[in-house]
Amino acid sequence: MSKPRVAxxxxxxxxxxxxxxxNLEPILLDLLGAxxxxxxxxxxxxxxxxxxxIGLVEGAITCGEEIERLKKARQExxxxxxxGSCACYGGLPSIKNWQPQRVVENRVYDNLAAIHSTTAYxxxxxxxxxxxxxxxxxxxxxxxxxxxxxxxxxxPYLRPxxxxxxxxxxxxxCLFVTEKAICxxxxxxxxxxxxxxxxxxxCDGCRGPANDANAVSLARTMAAYGLHSQDIVRYFRxxxxxxxxxxxxxxxx
Amino acid sequence: xxxIAKDKLPQLLQAWAAGARVFVPQEKDGTRVxxxxxxxxxxxxxxxxxxxxxxxxxxxxTETMYRYQVQGQEAGVTEVPPFDAKMVLVGVRxxxxxxxxxxxxxxxxxxxxxxxxxxxxxxxxxxxxxxxEAAPTCFCTTFGIDPGRAEGVDVQMWPLADxxxxxxxxxxxxxxxxxxxxxxxxxxxxEIPAAAKPGLVxxxxxxxxxxxxxxxxxxxxxxSRKCLGCGACTYLCPTCHCFDIQGENRGxxxxxxxxxxxxxxxxxxxxxxxxxxxxxxxxxxRNRFLHKLQYFPERYGKFACVGCGRCLDRCxxxxxxxxxxxxxxxxxx
Ligand code: SF4
Ligand code: SF4
Ligand code: SF4
Ligand code: SF4
Numbered sequence: 001m002s003k004p005r006v007a008x009x010x011x012x013x014x015x016x017x018x019x020x021x022x023n024l025e026p027i028l029l030d031l032l033g034a035x036x037x038x039x040x041x042x043x044x045x046x047x048x049x050x051x052x053x054i055g056l057v058e059g060a061i062t063c064g065e066e067i068e069r070l071k072k073a074r075q076e077x078x079x080x081x082x083x084g085s086c087a088c089y090g091g092l093p094s095i096k097n098w099q100p101q102r103v104v105e106n107r108v109y110d111n112l113a114a115i116h117s118t119t120a121y122x123x124x125x126x127x128x129x130x131x132x133x134x135x136x137x138x139x140x141x142x143x144x145x146x147x148x149x150x151x152x153x154x155x156p157y158l159r160p161x162x163x164x165x166x167x168x169x170x171x172x173x174c175l176f177v178t179e180k181a182i183c184x185x186x187x188x189x190x191x192x193x194x195x196x197x198x199x200x201x202x203c204d205g206c207r208g209p210a211n212d213a214n215a216v217s218l219a220r221t222m223a224a225y226g227l228h229s230q231d232i233v234r235y236f237r238x239x240x241x242x243x244x245x246x247x248x249x250x251x252x253x
Numbered sequence: 254x255x256x257i258a259k260d261k262l263p264q265l266l267q268a269w270a271a272g273a274r275v276f277v278p279q280e281k282d283g284t285r286v287x288x289x290x291x292x293x294x295x296x297x298x299x300x301x302x303x304x305x306x307x308x309x310x311x312x313x314x315t316e317t318m319y320r321y322q323v324q325g326q327e328a329g330v331t332e333v334p335p336f337d338a339k340m341v342l343v344g345v346r347x348x349x350x351x352x353x354x355x356x357x358x359x360x361x362x363x364x365x366x367x368x369x370x371x372x373x374x375x376x377x378x379x380x381x382x383x384x385x386e387a388a389p390t391c392f393c394t395t396f397g398i399d400p401g402r403a404e405g406v407d408v409q410m411w412p413l414a415d416x417x418x419x420x421x422x423x424x425x426x427x428x429x430x431x432x433x434x435x436x437x438x439x440x441x442x443x444e445i446p447a448a449a450k451p452g453l454v455x456x457x458x459x460x461x462x463x464x465x466x467x468x469x470x471x472x473x474x475x476x477s478r479k480c481l482g483c484g485a486c487t488y489l490c491p492t493c494h495c496f497d498i499q500g501e502n503r504g505x506x507x508x509x510x511x512x513x514x515x516x517x518x519x520x521x522x523x524x525x526x527x528x529x530x531x532x533x534x535x536x537x538x539r540n541r542f543l544h545k546l547q548y549f550p551e552r553y554g555k556f557a558c559v560g561c562g563r564c565l566d567r568c569x570x571x572x573x574x575x576x577x578x579x580x581x582x583x584x585x586x
Contacts, residue, residue: 169315186481
């Protein structure tokens with residue numbers, strides 16, 4: 001049996017999630033024993049054409065040219081995976097969605113003649129997506145688990161519950177309850193191993209909404225903790241403001 | 254009745270620590286927790302109950318159950334060595350002492366004995382400490398618990414201005430106090446201090462019967478609206494005992510472990526195929542209250558709440574079991 005062929009695409013993103021693939025270094029050779037990284041512009045000089053078995057798409061879609069490339073990627077990949085929060089929900093690029101397009105462009109580019117950007121969306125706004133690997137950046141463990149499970153033909157364990165669950169498994173003292181720190185853990189999908197709270201930093205919500213997230217109640221609690229409503233909005237719009245769950249949080253107070 | 258001076262208590266703990274692991278409330282990360290006594294820590298016996306209940310000493314948050322390995326066509330299982338250390342738990346309040354009886358019901362009765370729990374429980378001596386002051390969230394007397402005297406313990410202590418009174422309750426307790434010869438003096442005319450009188454009292458008469466008729470009531474939707482599903486209430490509850498069993502596999506070997514779970518999480522009831530009989534916070538919160546106030550009394554004849562107040566104190570959105578009890582009684586059916 002030939003090795004499954006994997007393609008990695010980049011849209012509007014910081015390349016941090018692709019870097020996490022390269023950061024799998026200690027086991028990268030084992031991984032290359034099992035799959036063929038056929039198309040990975042960041043890591044290979046020469047790349048092979050499709051079709052591919054698995055396509056990992058990094059980045060939000062922010063212009064027409066990306067929509068075209070995304071549609072092509074969908075056609076040439078058997079499984080299409082959103083790699084990281086930008087591809088899942090728009091991620092950090094989506095913070096621009098609440099300001100007029102030209103104002104944002106003007107801040108970054110000198111010559112606006114060639115700029116035709118669109119609202120930043122996750123890739124599932126344009127094409128069907130088979131799996132979501134959340135996080136800013138993606139969790140290496142989860143990425144690996146996903147690849148392994150896919151090769152074995154079993155369903156990968158992508159945690160649907162909140163970061164709090166993993167945080168409690170790590171036996172952390174809860175920052176939100178005990179220190180009244182603003183923590184998005186209760187509404188954010190687990191899978192990062194409660195990375196931030198385990199190091200004493202409240203969760204920023206980079207992985208987007210957990211299943212059954214009660215963002216409205218959390219937003220009200222943040223207000224009760226003394227946070228200004230503008231800041232509450234910023235918290236909920238930082239990584240996944242385009243999701244219906246987090247937009248409820250942003251609009252609650 | 255015996256007495257120990259406050260400055261001698263560390264020596265008594267030291268004496269016990271020679272033959273057992275001694276756990277006593279101490280300061281950690283700005284909170285009070287049961288920690289092993291190493292002679293260095295800051296005791297918090299006079300500052301009210303611990304933030305976390307002592308249940309993890311009998312029922313650890315994460316516990317390896319067995320290991321396995323595969324070699325070629327052979328597979329084998331290695332048992333973990335059974336827990337056989339002796340433990341002494343010092344400074345257990347009456348509410349938490351009752352919680353041990355509730356945990357015993359779950360893990361040791363009805364024809365099923367959980368060996369992991371049994372080993373720890375049977376190897377442990379409990380030295381209780383009476384409360385002379387109650388926190389605003391304490392409501393133990395609601396469940397017939399006496400803050401001045403704990404049930405099912407080996408030694409009972411009472412705080413005095415300059416030390417503690419100690420009374421032997423069981424033979425094992427007698428042995429413990431014998432180890433303190435030279436440190437303990439006769440209490441003489443010293444009086445047992447008056448027990449705390451929690452100001453928070455709820456009328457729980459008839460709550461179970463009422464709840465039996467409220468499963469479908471819209472009240473649960475209202476009460477669950479605020480809940481974040483953070484699970485703080487169940488992790489801090491001395492009587493919550495649900496666990497999950499999972500495996501950790503690496504190459505050709507791995508282990509199975511159990512770890513605390515919580516009915517406040519959607520994963521808890523999600524089936525392999527994706528169906529979830531408790532799909533929203535409404536069903537989950539309802540389960541937590543019904544378990545404490547209806548299912549447990551039906552099965553074991555006692556409430557599974559001890560009125561320690563931890564959940565109402567720590568819930569970030571103030572979901573309060575005492576208010577739930579009151580409101581349930583007021584609901585018209
Ligand atoms: S620190 Fe944050 S993530 Fe951890 S339990 Fe508390 S709220 Fe949840
Ligand atoms: S704890 Fe929150 S912010 Fe930190 S990595 Fe996990 S999801 Fe992202
Ligand atoms: S502590 Fe409060 S918010 Fe958290 S799960 Fe319990 S009831 Fe819900
Ligand atoms: S339900 Fe709340 S008050 Fe009752 S025993 Fe549990 S933590 Fe304590």
